[in-house]
Amino acid sequence: MAENDAKAGENIRLALLLGSTREGRFCDTVAGWAARQIGRHADFALDIVDPALLDLPPHLERNCRPALAALKRRLDEAEAFVIVTPEYNHGYPAVLKQLIDSAYGVWQAKPVGFVSYGGLAGGVRAVEQLRQVFAEVHAMTVRNSVAFIDAWEQFDRNGNLVSPARAEQSMTMMLAQLRWWACALKQARRVQSYAEIAT
Template identity: 60%
Template sequence: MNDKLRLAMIYGSTREGRFCDIVADWTAAQIARRDEFDLDRIDPALLDLPDRHGRHGTPDLVNLQQRIWRADAFVVVTPEYNHGYPAALKFVIDSVQGHWQAKPVAFVSYGGRSGGLRAVEQLRQVFSELHAVTVRDSVIFPMAWNRFGDNGLPHDAEASAAAGAGMLAQLAWWAHALRQARAGWPYPAS
């Protein structure tokens, strides 16, 4: 039996030429340093999702729902657009409904001066409503396009890696605790 935590990393941006790929690749490399995670990259730009919510979903939407249901934990890699998070990310979150319950969520954000913190604070409220648990520590990249070199690595590689390690340690703790709790008794969502 595989005791690894199933960690879904969700891309927040679907824009052409997006910076999200660089930040997501860095995040995936940080996750790969830890043996307890089995990573599933969920990129809405690569999925055939419907234009609006409805009763019937595309095969990719059904697959997305199953992937979220199987996940033990999540890392959301999100930019901040106009002081908020992207619409494509909101569509993904709302398309899944109850599969977020009693699971932890961590954030890696990027953007202008705030580094995506306003988007993360809004996402914390959304995930709370879905009965998910957000971990306290996150990784932020203010002025992200100036923070990464041509090699795809942050100029402050050690400090960024330390922030990522702290966030992932919290995420792993919550993921283990909540997986054990979900196995012991069903979560009583309203």
């Protein structure tokens, strides 16, 4: 059925989440590159989610303010996610944890891919921590990811990679895995609501 979905031309609704709100962030450059790569694949319908542009509450609230309710609807409509995250002090930014925790149920039985950046580790330590978090909210993280070591040296002033071949190949493989899981899990959710078995 997943193959039939793809042949029928159903686009996979993919949400690209920016993981930094820091002033002067490099996340715009990396996320811009990721968005262009996703745009090369006609089977994805892209929604870019930038927490810097959202009115997220400063702490977790029982009553959902309108901006957070709108964000939950966007994320609930998504069938797959790509997280663009820096690595700050061997970890991922607090705004990502707030976003994940604020919209708990929307991640269930959906695939997540990662594009990370940083210094010598390229953000992979942040990704490994995020894999644990997404497992707890019942999401499926794909194996392959994209990591930019010393990212500031890899992009030119226009936001293009100086040597794009390897990163583009990695992104293509990650998106292929994301697409496979998105189709498979979409069909599984049609058979049975995952909420029925989530605890």
